[in-house]
Every structure is written in structure tokens, then in C-alpha cells.
Amino acid sequence: MQQAKAIFNKTRIAPTPSGFLHLGNALSFAITAALAHKTGAKILLRIDDLDQARMRSEYVQDIFDTLNFLEISWHEGPRDMGDFNKHWSQVQRLGLYNNALNRLKQSNSIFACSCSRADIPESGIYPGTCLNKGLPLDTPNTSWRFKTDSNPIAVRTFPSGIVNSRLSPDMRYFIVRKRDGYPAYQLASLVDDLHFGIDLIIRGQDLWPSTLAQLQLANRLDENAFVNTNFYHHPLLMADGNKKLSKSAGDTSIKYLIEQGKNAADIYTMIAAHTGEEQRVNNWLELSHLLGS
Structure with a gap:
């Protein structure tokens, strides 16, 4: 398969690495591989391990095992557990995150909050x-x-072009540094994408609010490289009851399916079936063509 001109x-x-990967993760990986192939982009493997309370080494290993099993390759990033721990863990980039936090502090863009989860209304919307x-x-x-703030945020969507939107109420005053002193997801993800030179971000539709939050953060930090990044938000695989698949909810994992004797084509075919396509699918490229990615 010859890759397209970049x-x-x-x-x-x-x-x-907060649980064993499931079919929804495999779908996202396949779409990423397909769009990278289509647009000539290289792929970085970045493992987001800042949530040290939930991270386990077997979950990190599961990422390598799953990608290799699905025959999805990457050009940059860790190759195994030892390489990850030595060179690629987010813990090794704490200096970069703290630098961004200091810049927000200097611009008076953050405030301290003593509220616990119990203090947040049941709606999940923090009132400031x-x-x-x-x-x-x-x-x-x-x-x-x-x-x-409530200003419109311009999102460069691939291939549709610029979409203007505003932060959803549940992202108002989002956390950039947690109580344990570690940077929160929105800030760390933004800093990592800037650090590694990412210009195409492929993620599920459920992360649209995160895209808006990170773009507002990038605007405040004058990080035009991220502001000019293109985004592709793909549909999710849904479990029974119209809920998205979840590692924490114990949905069927790729690891379990492999242990039951499934091969990569079986898994891609199962993903296709979840989308209503009842046919044999042999690899990630066939799946992406079937889904129109």
C-alpha cells in the first residue's frame, strides 16, 4: 500500500492505560491508520499515563499487543514497555506541562478551586x-x-473546513492542574501535540468538547500551531442502551477476544457489524473503506 502524498x-x-482496550479503541486506531495513509501523515504512538492512580503496566503492554495484533504500525513513539518507561512516559514531560501552567499563571488565566466532586451540582456543570x-x-x-470565556472558537475540521462553536456548559472553568499537582488532560494533551508537531488530530465525537477546550487554551497561550491543527471526529461504537463502549464498564476487550481464538479479521468484522455492516473485513484499510473514512 503506497502512502499518499503528504x-x-x-x-x-x-x-x-486505564483498562484493557476494546472494540471502540480498535475502531479509532483503524480510522487513524486509514486517514494517515490517505493524507500522508506519519503516526506517533503517545500513551497518556498521567493518571498514575489508574495506570497499570499490563494496560500499557496491552496497547502494544493490540496494535501489533491488528497490524497497525506507527512511525514514532515507544516500541515496548522498556522503551516507554525510559523515553516516552508523560511523567518525563512534566517540565513542559509546568511551563505552560506558569504561563497561564502569569497571564492571570487560572484560579485555585477547593471544591470537591461532592460540591459540584448533579448536572456536572461547575458554576464558578x-x-x-x-x-x-x-x-x-x-x-x-x-x-x-464564551467567545466563538474556530475549529479546522478535515475535510469539511472551519466550524465555529462555543464551549459547552460542562467544560466551563475546566481543570488544568489536579489536586495532586499533576497537569490535567486538556493541558497535557495540548502540550504534547505541540511538542510532537501534530497537525491532524483524529478522535471520537465524544471529544468534541475537549477539542473546543484545548483550542481556547491554545488561543490564550498564543499557540498558533495548535490553533491551525486539523481535527477529524469519528462516530463511536455503541453498546446496548445506546451507551459508548467503556474500559471501566468492562466491555469486551480485544485481549479477551484474542484469548478466545479470534484473529484480526474477526475483530474488524465485529467492528463492522456494530456499525450495521454485515460482511467479512480483513484489515483496517478495508474497514475504513467500508465506513467511508
Whole structure:
């Protein structure tokens, strides 16, 4: 398979090692591989391991095992567990994240929040309780929240072009540094994409609010490279009850399917069946063609 002339420089596969990967993850990996092939982009494997409380080594190994089993290759990033621990863990990039946090601090773009999860309304929408309390940022047991605004955000979508949208209410004043001192997902993901030169981000439709949050953050940090990044948001595989597949909910994992004797074509065929396509699918390229990616 000859790769297309490059339209983009680099995309990424960025799983979180918080559970064994499932069919929904495999779909995302396949779409990423297909769009990289279509646009000439190289693929970075980035493993988001900042949530140290949930990260386990067997989940990291499962990422390598799953990608290799599905015959999805990558051009940059860790090749095995030892390489990941030595060179690629997000923990080794804490300096980059802290630099971005300091820039937000200097521009008065963040505030300290002492609210616990129990203090957040059942709606999940944080009302800005601590916005005007003036808590010092070094107050113990506080998170740092971003001072969001309601301005329209321009999203470069591939291949459709620019879409303007606003932050959803549940992303208002999102967290950029957690109580444990570690950077939160939105900030770390943005910094990583800038650090590695990503210009095409492929993610599920459920992460559209994160895209808007990260773009607003990039605008505040004057990071035009990220502002000019292209995004492709793909549909999700849904479980019974119209809920998205979830590692934490114990949905059928690729690891389990392999242990039951399934091969890669079996798994791609199962993914296709979840989308209503009842035919044999042998590899990620066939799956992407079937789904129109």
C-alpha cells in the first residue's frame, strides 16, 4: 500500500492505560491508520499515563499487543514497555506541562478551586464557585481551573473546513492542574501535540468538547500551531442502551477476544457489524473503506 502524498505532517494514536482496550479503541486506531495513509501523515504512538492512580503496566503492554495484533504500525513513539518507561512516559514531560501552567499563571488565566466532586451540582456543570474567592494558587488541596470565556472558537475540521462553536456548559472553568499537582488532560494533551508537531488530530465525537477546550487554551497561550491543527471526529461504537463502549464498564476487550481464538479479521468484522455492516473485513484499510473514512 503506497502512502499518499503528504497533506499533513503527523497524527497520533493516544490511548490511556486505564483498562484493557476494546472494540471502540480498535475502531479509532483503524480510522487513524486509514486517514494517515490517505493524507500522508506519519503516526506517533503517545500513551497518556498521567493518571498514575489508574495506570497499570499490563494496560500499557496491552496497547502494544493490540496494535501489533491488528497490524497497525506507527512511525514514532515507544516500541515496548522498556522503551516507554525510559523515553516516552508523560511523567518525563512534566517540565513542559509546568511551563505552560506558569504561563497561564502569569497571564492571570487560572484560579485555585477547593471544591470537591461532592460540591459540584448533579448536572456536572461547575458554576464558578471559587472564581472570585481569590484563593492563593499554592493553597493546599486545590485544583487549578482555567478562566474560560464564551467567545466563538474556530475549529479546522478535515475535510469539511472551519466550524465555529462555543464551549459547552460542562467544560466551563475546566481543570488544568489536579489536586495532586499533576497537569490535567486538556493541558497535557495540548502540550504534547505541540511538542510532537501534530497537525491532524483524529478522535471520537465524544471529544468534541475537549477539542473546543484545548483550542481556547491554545488561543490564550498564543499557540498558533495548535490553533491551525486539523481535527477529524469519528462516530463511536455503541453498546446496548445506546451507551459508548467503556474500559471501566468492562466491555469486551480485544485481549479477551484474542484469548478466545479470534484473529484480526474477526475483530474488524465485529467492528463492522456494530456499525450495521454485515460482511467479512480483513484489515483496517478495508474497514475504513467500508465506513467511508
